[in-house]
Amino acid sequence: xxxxxxxAEFEVMVAQTGLPLSAEQKRTLYDAYWMxxxxxxxxxxxxxxxAEPAHIFxxxxx
Amino acid sequence: xxxxxxxxxxxxxxxxxxxxxxxxxxxxLDRVKRLDDTLHAFILPTQExxxxxxRAAEARIMAGLSRGPLDGIPIGHKxxxxxxxIRTTGHSRLLEHNVPEREATVVRKWAEAGTVMMGxxxxxxxxxxxxxxxxxxxxxxxxxxxxxxxxxxSSGTGAAVASxxxxxxxxxxxGGSIRGPAALCGIAGIKPTYGLVSRxxxxxxxxxxxxxxxxxxxxxxxxxxxxxxxxxxxxDPASADRLVPDFTADLGKGVKGLxxxxxxxxxxTDSPVSPATFAGISHSLEVFEHLGAEISEVKLSPLxxxxxxxxxxxxxxxxxxHEPWMKTRFNDYGELFRDRLxxxxxxxxxxxxxxxxxxxxxxxxxxxxxxGLDILVSASQVAEAPRxxxxxxxxxxxxxxxxxxxxxxxxxxxSVCSGFGAGGLPVCVQLIAKPFAEPLLLTAAHSYExxxxxxxxxPAIAMQxxx
Numbered sequence: 001x002x003x004x005x006x007x008a009e010f011e012v013m014v015a016q017t018g019l020p021l022s023a024e025q026k027r028t029l030y031d032a033y034w035m036x037x038x039x040x041x042x043x044x045x046x047x048x049x050x051a052e053p054a055h056i057f058x059x060x061x062x
Numbered sequence: 063x064x065x066x067x068x069x070x071x072x073x074x075x076x077x078x079x080x081x082x083x084x085x086x087x088x089x090x091l092d093r094v095k096r097l098d099d100t101l102h103a104f105i106l107p108t109q110e111x112x113x114x115x116x117r118a119a120e121a122r123i124m125a126g127l128s129r130g131p132l133d134g135i136p137i138g139h140k141x142x143x144x145x146x147x148i149r150t151t152g153h154s155r156l157l158e159h160n161v162p163e164r165e166a167t168v169v170r171k172w173a174e175a176g177t178v179m180m181g182x183x184x185x186x187x188x189x190x191x192x193x194x195x196x197x198x199x200x201x202x203x204x205x206x207x208x209x210x211x212x213x214x215x216s217s218g219t220g221a222a223v224a225s226x227x228x229x230x231x232x233x234x235x236x237g238g239s240i241r242g243p244a245a246l247c248g249i250a251g252i253k254p255t256y257g258l259v260s261r262x263x264x265x266x267x268x269x270x271x272x273x274x275x276x277x278x279x280x281x282x283x284x285x286x287x288x289x290x291x292x293x294x295x296x297x298d299p300a301s302a303d304r305l306v307p308d309f310t311a312d313l314g315k316g317v318k319g320l321x322x323x324x325x326x327x328x329x330x331t332d333s334p335v336s337p338a339t340f341a342g343i344s345h346s347l348e349v350f351e352h353l354g355a356e357i358s359e360v361k362l363s364p365l366x367x368x369x370x371x372x373x374x375x376x377x378x379x380x381x382x383x384h385e386p387w388m389k390t391r392f393n394d395y396g397e398l399f400r401d402r403l404x405x406x407x408x409x410x411x412x413x414x415x416x417x418x419x420x421x422x423x424x425x426x427x428x429x430x431x432x433x434g435l436d437i438l439v440s441a442s443q444v445a446e447a448p449r450x451x452x453x454x455x456x457x458x459x460x461x462x463x464x465x466x467x468x469x470x471x472x473x474x475x476x477s478v479c480s481g482f483g484a485g486g487l488p489v490c491v492q493l494i495a496k497p498f499a500e501p502l503l504l505t506a507a508h509s510y511e512x513x514x515x516x517x518x519x520x521p522a523i524a525m526q527x528x529x
Contacts, residue, residue: 013407013408017404017407017408018389019388019389019392019404019407020389020392020393021392021404025401025404028401029401029404029405032401032405032456032459033405033408035456035459035460036405036408036409036459038370039369039370039373039374040370040374040409040413042366042367042370042371043370043371043374043413043416043417043420044413044416045420047416047419047420047423051419051422051423052419052422053415053418053419053421053422054270054418054419054421054422054425055270055418061299
């Protein structure tokens with residue numbers, strides 16, 4: 001499988017993280033990024049707008 | 063004294079004053095001395111502490127003041143459990159010299175139960191990056207074949223228990239880190255219900271997925287260890303405030319009338335398992351049926367759905383914990399940890415929230431599926447342990463995890479040895495129960511383990527050395 005976003009787009013994402021990655025490290029992560037894309041697509045299937053997350057706020061903080 | 067005893071056996075002998083905790087501890091220390099240069103299960107053996115604990119236990123027992131079934135039992139702690147005054151590293155260069163002032167709740171509770179602390183056990187770096195060869199300590203080796211992987215991340219605990227260097231130990235399980243090493247090392251390991259065991263003082267990986275639990279040679283030993291771990295802890299925000307049941311009382315009750323569901327698509331099509339693993343699961347169903355349980359099939363969402371949801375949450379939460387060090391000390395981490403975790407920096411907030419929403423759907427799905435069932439059966443690992451040098455960097459991404467669905471949902475789950483594969487390494491089955499139904503889960507697992515009767519077979523390396 002191949003990563004969908006371009007290397008230029010990936011560069012922007014790396015810059016946003018602030019991680020001090022070498023060129024080799026960027027290449028390694030870019031080559032693996034397709035697996036993350038597949039997972040993100042899988043959790044972004046349509047859901048009812050009112051579908052609540054598993055974490056809800058409980059006012060009685062423990 | 064038998065070469066390697068279970069906790070239950072040792073406990074009975076100690077109670078009857080047929081076995082001295084000092085002799086038992088010395089036998090374990092001798093095994094550490096003989097085996098650990100090969101197995102690398104320990105990051106820090108604590109011989110002096112162990113002998114002091116053993117002598118104290120012996121004095122109590124001789125004075126009729128036993129603290130119970132764990133008094134005088136040699137154990138170890140995964141090196142993400144804080145131990146006051148004793149180095150706790152997370153198997154990482156970043157904490158190479160870290161000496162906590164306070165100990166984890168579980169460490170304190172096991173000490174109060176009279177256990178003998180043998181030392182700190184190797185893990186994947188911060189319970190995620192392994193098996194790594196570029197961190198200050200080598201990865202543990204599988205006692206059944208030291209060329210092979212132990213599973214992770216409670217790797218040292220798995221290796222040390224299987225080889226008899228300790229009788230039980232602590233693990234943590236965020237995506238399968240108790241059940242994986244238990245499976246690949248041929249022992250038993252239980253990930254309890256989320257909230258049953260305190261996580262306070264355990265280095266966090268993912269707040270909403272981390273579970274603390276025990277590994278031991280048998281299911282009965284896990285029950286004994288869990289008894290001394292469980293209970294409400296106000297210092298853990300996720301800790302459940304409820305009474306702790308007796309985990310050993312019903313172990314011999316059997317499974318007659320129990321309703322057992324098998325999630326066949328998880329291990330047949332979603333993540334196909336090896337012939338030996340498949341045979342073990344099939345045999346477990348025959349055993350349960352023979353013992354009087356009713357078997358039916360269960361269909362859940364694809365394993366990939368559970369895996370994607372769990373992995374995105376795990377990596378997002380872990381990244382949030384490690385981000386300051388990732389920005390300033392990136393190359394002090396081992397390659398596996400830093401590369402696996404770096405992907406977490408690319409997950410958007412909206413994707414994390416979508417994963418949480420999907421998590422709730424999957425929790426509701428599992429609850430509905432188990433409405434008429436007591437136990438689920440599935441696989442825990444796809445096959446026997448691979449060679450340690452052949453574990454891919456992206457192993458946790460390339461194939462869906464068979465264990466993470468029950469971190470995501472918080473349900474209690476357990477690995478039990480089902481036999482051995484073609485390569486002579488163990489294979490296992492995974493059993494799951496409803497939240498806080500650990501007594502039932504342990505009873506089912508104990509019934510199965512007793513029926514398959516494979517607990518007399520230890521790794522050759524341990525038996526050869528002990529002979």
